[in-house]
Amino acid sequence: MQSRPPCRSQKAHSRLGKVVSREAEVLLRQLVAEGVSPWLAASRSEQLDAAVLKAPDFPFQGVVLPPGGSGDLVRAACDALAPVFTTSGGAVGQVSAPVDPRYAEEPGPLLDAARTLHRGVARPNLVVRIPMTGAGVQVLADCLAEGIGVDATLVFSTEKYAEVLDAYVDGMERALISGRRLACISAVTTFPVGAFEQEVDARLERLGAREARGRRDAYAGVRELWHNRPVDTLFPPTLKGDDAGPGGADRVWNRIAVAPDTDCAAALDPLLATALRPVGCERVVRATYSDATASSVTTVGMVFTEADGEAMLALHNRFTTEGLGKRRDLMPRTLPAEGTVAEGFGSGQRASWTVRIETDAPVVVFAVSGFADGRTVEDPRPATEATEAGATSTAAQAGLGHDAQGIAERIGGRLRTATTAPATEKDG
Structure with a gap:
């Protein structure tokens, strides 16, 4: 409740004292x-x-x-x-x-x-x-x-x-x-x-326990998606990214590979698996996409956790405050695919990445991108840096940060609608 004046002020400089830790x-x-x-x-x-x-x-x-x-x-x-x-x-x-x-x-x-x-x-x-x-x-x-x-x-x-x-x-x-x-x-x-x-709690209680149970059930339902939804529901054959490229350009990504669901030890780098340990790991699903020109490749994955909302929020806050999502030693692994443009997509080819700790679902979404020609990248950058205006890194110049970020956002966004899709045993 403020009216906010653009009024005159003075400028001050010094050092932070002993108010907070x-x-x-x-x-x-x-x-x-x-x-x-x-x-x-x-x-x-x-x-x-x-x-x-x-x-x-x-x-x-x-x-x-x-x-x-x-x-x-x-x-x-x-x-x-x-x-x-x-x-x-x-x-x-x-x-x-x-x-x-x-x-x-x-x-x-x-x-x-x-x-x-x-x-x-x-x-x-x-x-x-x-x-x-x-x-x-x-x-x-x-x-x-x-x-x-x-x-x-x-x-x-x-x-x-x-x-x-x-x-x-x-x-x-x-x-x-x-x-x-x-x-x-x-x-x-x-x-x-x-x-x-107290007032909010009272009003929520008046809404009825049925709605509250429904929200909890929906959260738990996401946890089961890895084994009761078709692959095309989780990883559609084509992803469209309106305004998702550099300068707001449209992007289209085509799926070229899907891995069988697996455990965290097989799918994740040990340090990343350790960082995610507080929320537990039930299964990991992964797929690899290429852009419309087949010049870049991106592996995207979802870690289905055992955690509740409070634990997911705590992990999200930790990743944010400690900058864990920007650490190179916590970069996700790639999913190369023989006979495709991603055949040579290995650890040395990783150019940009993102790790998203969802707070409204028990899922961690990650993506890592690189060049389809298999070239080595010496200076990988997190997607948050590679998508900044004026960024000059290899990943930024090639739009690879936009690929990692755009694909992760769209795969993560599908979690909200996947729970309403018909439940079937997922495709092999």
């Missing part, structure tokens, strides 16, 4: 990459010295200051987060500072306290923290109407949150009528996730 910092940066905006809720002012606030690698995108902080601290925090506030157009980079809680039940004094703090700090990314008592909800609307950013706190129920939304709309409408720029008025809401999780 290295492991937590890695996780925070992953959250940021996924579109989540982590805030630091400081329990005491001493955590926020200049070295912390002005560090160029400061991992937080907002700060909640503790009570009792000086005006200098509030301004320093605002200035430290000003670059990200400006760069994001006000989407992130706010600093929440509290008003005196003694005025929580008195609308007049509470509004005066918010005005005083706003004027004293004089920073566009300040949001004044106001408790959502009866008086606080009223003051929230009044502050927004005057162009004062607000952090609405002590919101413990969906009913209270609805009141906050109503007050937000009221205040912003009044601000608009008075000619204020809504883009320069920030509004955020702080609430405990647990209270809303």
Whole structure:
């Protein structure tokens, strides 16, 4: 619930202090990459010295200051987060500072306290923290109407949150009528996730256990696909990739080989099998495709695991945070096929690869690509790098990263529809 101002700020540089551990910092940066905006809720002012606030690698995108902080601290925090506030157009980079809680039940004094703090700090990314008592909800609307950013706190129920939304709309409408720029008025809401999780759980329960069982059954059903669906369902003879090539070009891949299902030890490199061990391995199925011009070949495979959703999510997070999918020693093996353009597709011919840990199915999808003429590739690159704009590696120049990524995405996407296809014993 924010209006986001592209307002002026200052730039700050320094080093990251001692706020979080290295492991937590890695996780925070992953959250940021996924579109989540982590805030630091400081329990005491001493955590926020200049070295912390002005560090160029400061991992937080907002700060909640503790009570009792000086005006200098509030301004320093605002200035430290000003670059990200400006760069994001006000989407992130706010600093929440509290008003005196003694005025929580008195609308007049509470509004005066918010005005005083706003004027004293004089920073566009300040949001004044106001408790959502009866008086606080009223003051929230009044502050927004005057162009004062607000952090609405002590919101413990969906009913209270609805009141906050109503007050937000009221205040912003009044601000608009008075000619204020809504883009320069920030509004955020702080609430405990647990209270809303309880509401979500209650609503899900009201939907009925039947639907929940259906979702679990669908997840388990994917695990059985390797032996009760035809080969053409899992690996169709032709794959079409609209906009899947370099520069958005269309791609077409033709299947040239299919391997019998096998165990992980036979199909996977030992190091990759070890990395996947936490989710267990039931079976592996593989196929090899060539592009429409028969100039590239790609082996794609699916590891059907024994894990539940929680374990798959944990493995996905580990691959992401530790960068395991980019490690060359965890590249998937190829599936060469005698008498085809993939006959010479061996370990030395691998040019680009991807390993996708699915979170909505107990499956790991992998793909590895190379040249059909059997040439050795000295500098293989993960598909995420080989598909970047401006990449100059051998794999990137030949579009092999797009082949690996495009085929893996389409084979993985078929898992969602394969459970609804007629179940038969798979083709030999």
